[in-house]
Amino acid sequence: MTFNPGAFLAPVVDWLNANFHGFFALITKAIEAVLGTIEGALLVLPPYGLIALVAVAAFFAAGLRVAILSACCLGFCWLMGLWTGSMQTIALVVVAVAIAVAIAFPLGILAARRPRVEAALRPILDVMQTVPPWVYLIPAVMIFSLGKVPAIIATIVYGVPPMLRLTTLAFRGVPKDLKELGEAIGAKPGTILWKIEFPAATPTLLVGLNQCILLSLAMVVLAGLVGAGGLGAEVTRGLTRMEMGLGLRAGLAIVAVALLMDRLSRGALERGSRRKQAG
């Protein structure tokens, strides 16, 4: 005797499709609009223009080393002839990470404060992290059809757990005496959160953000299978045509994008918290 969860899930997905089509269409529209705007903004300048702009911005946000590294990474993508794909991938990751953080950060704080919430979330997170990511793609495609939106939804599902877990860890790790100080000087809960807990939690939160970005990037590439475009599409093309050269170029471009996003986000955030000290 076998149990087939698909027999139960498929009608649910069908029912969702039939009754909430308008809702899903709205989500699709919204995500596509945001994605389109970011992609368009990234591609409006010629590659060398954008590289120069990013390098200058990185210099002021994170310092010289990060600026040089960013320019090299972007330059590499351009030289490989994968400029458009790289920009599409970056746009996908940015949107997915933004949404994943928006979901994971408040839930993570809640879990740090209430052990029951954490106990309820833990098995869900375990499932989200261990189910092979392809599996998310199936219902996502069934509901949102092929394209970038199912890719983003699946990426969010994949990016939320590390961010959420590390947010909980970060807030739980805030020294008790600092929180007590906040209460003793009569600070409001929001003030304690932003002025005492958040700065103390920042290093661990950055690790979480970093993990979220890198895992999202991995997932976005995988989502090339469902027509997400970008570098993932190039990898898929290389695989299906057995073109070693294309696959390798796209693979290296993904490494470059990963490096860029990792160092840029970390550098900017670290510098940001350091500047707050000095100011």
Add this chain to the structure above:
Amino acid sequence: MTQTDTSDVLIDCQSVWKVFGDRSREAIGAITQRGLGKQEVLREFGCVVGVSDASIQVRRGEIFCIMGLSGSGKSTLIRLLNRLIEPSLGQVKVKGRDVAAMDAATLRETRARHIGMVFQSVALLPQRTVLENAAFGLEVQGVSRDERNRAASAALDKVGLSDWKARYPSELSGGMQQRVGLARALTSDPEIILMDEPFSALDPLIRRQLQDEFRQLTKDLGKSAVFITHDLDEAIRIGDRIAIMKDGVIIQTGTAEEIVMNPADQYVADFVAGISRLHLIKAHSVMISAGQWQGAVDGLPRCSPEADIDALIGQITETGSDAIAVEEDGKLVGIVTIRNLLLGVRGDADASAH
């Protein structure tokens, strides 16, 4: 001791209990109805009694020390005063207002304006400068940057950190960090300062220096303080009055002299055994009445009732006299003999005097 006006009591803590544990509510019920003690509560309900029936009164302008070893409930007691810990039973009044009855906003306001706190761990924010740390209390109250920096600056000047305002806490020694903690408490100009073992983690020399400075500063600024310590020497050096705690119970409250002269039980007696009496015990505690003195009074050196034994020994050795006449407002109130002084050094009053 002299009776004080009730309006002079800044913190009035009446029969306060704190019971920790899942069944603390039932345990409290049993304590009020059946009068259970600490041991029974632990046995019956598995609840730990942190503070048991503690009553203290902190008067305006005094430094009130709570002395006890670790686990005696002193840190819990001080947190009950500003409701960082909710009392299970009993009443805490700060400046006449019941702390337990305050809503969240009033409680924040009271903590921000009337009760400063200094922690053993200092609890400085590492990513902020010394000045920003000292100004933090006012910052969370929404005071403008200029104004709070001015107040913080003045407080840092008072604790002798004028040259360190732009540094970060990690650049400071332990003693200096604790000065920042004190400056932070002083910045919002509260009338009461709660000190939770502030100097315990410091080395002895720095600790002594800070004790003297703290006492001086508190008196100069006219603040009242509740000072927690596990060190009786520290309590005696700093405190105007001392409460001794053991297992959540306040065993004895009084001036250092009262505690040393009349320890409430063997525990306190053992504690005070090693304390030097020289500066603690005053003439009025060891003197005998003038009637018990057979010799002439006229030729004797004079002293006030508040002169300590050390000074009296000095007078005796200098003048070569056998006794000293104790005078208050020009009137003879008693005589201190050499025998009285020797007993006083041991912490005893002359039994024949009573």
